[in-house]
Amino acid sequence: MNFRVIFWVLSSLVGHCFFDYAHGKVAVGVIKSNLGWEFVERFCFYPNIGKLHFTFSYPVQSTSPKILVYPDALWPTVYKNSSKNCQQKVATIDITTNQVFYLSPAEAWTNCRLVKPAESASLIDTGGTIRCSAVLSFLSSRERWWYMVVSDCGQPIDLSYDLLFLNGDGIMTKHFSADEFYILEVDIAFLFTFATMLIMSLVFANKLKELNYLHITYNLFIYSLLFKCLHLFVICIGLGKFSSDGLDVYGAKVVGHVMEAISFLIFILLLILFGKGLTITRGKISMTSMIKITVFMILYVCIYVAFFIWEAVVFDRALVLYRYESYPGYCLLVIQVTAWLWFTYATFFTVKNYPEKKYFYYPFYLLYTLWFLAGPICVLIANLALDLWVREKVANGIFHTINFFGYAFLLFLTRPSKANKNFPYHIKATQIAAMQEDSNSDNNNNNDNDNDNNNKSNINDLGASYKSENNNSWGFPTNRQKLNLEFYDIFKAADNNEKVAEKF
Numbered sequence: 297m298n299f300r301v302i303f304w305v306l307s308s309l310v311g312h313c314f315f316d317y318a319h320g321k322v323a324v325g326v327i328k329s330n331l332g333w334e335f336v337e338r339f340c341f342y343p344n345i346g347k348l349h350f351t352f353s354y355p356v357q358s359t360s361p362k363i364l365v366y367p368d369a370l371w372p373t374v375y376k377n378s379s380k381n382c383q384q385k386v387a388t389i390d391i392t393t394n395q396v397f398y399l400s401p402a403e404a405w406t407n408c409r410l411v412k413p414a415e416s417a418s419l420i421d422t423g424g425t426i427r428c429s430a431v432l433s434f435l436s437s438r439e440r441w442w443y444m445v446v447s448d449c450g451q452p453i454d455l456s457y458d459l460l461f462l463n464g465d466g467i468m469t470k471h472f473s474a475d476e477f478y479i480l481e482v483d484i485a486f487l488f489t490f491a492t493m494l495i496m497s498l499v500f501a502n503k504l505k506e507l508n509y510l511h512i513t514y515n516l517f518i519y520s521l522l523f524k525c526l527h528l529f530v531i532c533i534g535l536g537k538f539s540s541d542g543l544d545v546y547g548a549k550v551v552g553h554v555m556e557a558i559s560f561l562i563f564i565l566l567l568i569l570f571g572k573g574l575t576i577t578r579g580k581i582s583m584t585s586m587i588k589i590t591v592f593m594i595l596y597v598c599i600y601v602a603f604f605i606w607e608a609v610v611f612d613r614a615l616v617l618y619r620y621e622s623y624p625g626y627c628l629l630v631i632q633v634t635a636w637l638w639f640t641y642a643t644f645f646t647v648k649n650y651p652e653k654k655y656f657y658y659p660f661y662l663l664y665t666l667w668f669l670a671g672p673i674c675v676l677i678a679n680l681a682l683d684l685w686v687r688e689k690v691a692n693g694i695f696h697t698i699n700f701f702g703y704a705f706l707l708f709l710t711r712p713s714k715a716n717k718n719f720p721y722h723i724k725a726t727q728i729a730a731m732q733e734d735s736n737s738d739n740n741n742n743n744d745n746d747n748d749n750n751n752k753s754n755i756n757d758l759g760a761s762y763k764s765e766n767n768n769s770w771g772f773p774t775n776r777q778k779l780n781l782e783f784y785d786i787f788k789a790a791d792n793n794e795k796v797a798e799k800f
């Protein structure tokens with residue numbers, strides 16, 4: 297194996313002032329432990345340009361703790377391996393490879409020196425503090441994760457650390473772990489792409505409004521896209537700040553991910569509503585469906601919340617885990633596949649009842665089946681097949697691309713243009729409003745409305761109710777039936793579909 301760390305001293309007095317001229321991932325903290333072997337931090341260094349500026353301090357004691365730097369190939373054999381004790385874990389690293397160093401004044405290059413108590417007033421100790429500051433260079437043949445551990449077998453550890461990881465000095469890359477290279481650039485590019493689509497969707501919405509086809513479903517689409525843009529905007533701000541000072545903006549990450557979840561949930565809701573034909577073949581969905589959808593969405597939100605809590609609390613910092621590598625993460629994938637099954641079921645019956653809408657539903661179903669399944673499949677590939685030192689950036693690019701196609705295709709299908717053969721909307725927005733008003737007043741006056749909701753002759757199933765009325769020997773149409781017929785009439789007329797006109 298030709299991976300090897302070569303250490304050498306670059307500066308003798310680093311102290312805190314290095315923050316003035318150098319930037320990178322900053323990790324500051326204190327480790328107190330009785331286990332004798334504790335994980336400190338991990339970082340993925342790019343080949344041959346990686347540097348670590350460190351400052352360690354600990355109260356003067358009889359033994360000196362040592363720092364071990366494990367390469368990614370060794371890490372799984374020691375971390376959480378209960379069949380190895382502290383000495384064995386330390387012995388895993390060949391001492392001649394320079395991956396072990398003592399924080400002792402006897403070791404020349406680590407620059408350890410005794411700091412008088414008066415100089416370190418914040419540390420409560422009497423014997424003074426030993427402080428070590430130096431720079432390490434990391435050389436390896438490929439991008440490699442390094443795991444830093446402090447160890448002092450059999451002794452309690454009380455160590456404070458101040459680390460600055462650097463990957464070269466490129467303005468956009470030096471601060472990032474090698475597996476996160478180019479994520480900021482890719483995110484900025486997608487932010488502009490999604491923002492452009494948002495503007496296009498607003499222009500289309502305006503046109504649809506003129507045509508009286510601006511429906512709740514289109515508004516959901518716009519909201520989803522808006523939250524997607526906000527997600528990328530917040531993430532880019534966070535990463536941009538990180539790239540300038542190396543400090544994680546935790547708040548931006550959380551807010552960004554919440555925005556993403558909202559955008560995603562709205563989109564799933566939209567697809568299910570479209571599958572059910574809302575605003576395409578019907579003006580309203582039944583109470584039962586409404587309840588089912590509400591329960592499903594609440595369940596989805598709960599799993600997302602569990603996912604976020606898990607991510608914040610349970611995630612193991614010492615492992616390179618992909619976001620979805622957790623039980624709530626897997627639940628999210630399962631529920632996404634469930635949503636797809638539901639989507640399939642709903643779309644199947646909508647197309648069956650309204651074959652004249654197939655120009656919209658065939659491409660719609662095909663593409664969004666791919667969209668639904670691409671997410672979980674990519675997560676599985678990312679979890680199982682991608683190397684840890686490229687996974688984050690590759691997965692990031694793939695997911696934005698999937699989302700891009702998801703939005704772009706719907707934007708394309710629903711574009712208000714005469715040439716658009718797939719255009720789904722033919723019920724006017726005002727018709728739906730009138731119908732809802734009517735059914736609301738029915739709800740107040742008429743108890744059998746509930747029954748209607750459960751069978752096919754539903755006011756909201758425009759076509760179906762017409763058909764069932766045909767079969768019935770109905771006399772003078774009720775108000776509702778008249779309304780249905782009227783809608784159906786207009787709906788078909790607008791459709792310009794001769795085949796259906798024959799049915800009349």
Ligand SMILES: *[C@@H]1O[C@H](CO)[C@@H](O)[C@H](O)[C@H]1NC(C)=O
Nearest residue numbers: 372373374377378379380384
């Ligand atoms: C844990 O340590 C034992 C003993 O050294 C070793 O045989 C085993 O392979 C290690 N486990 C893993 C997962 O590497």
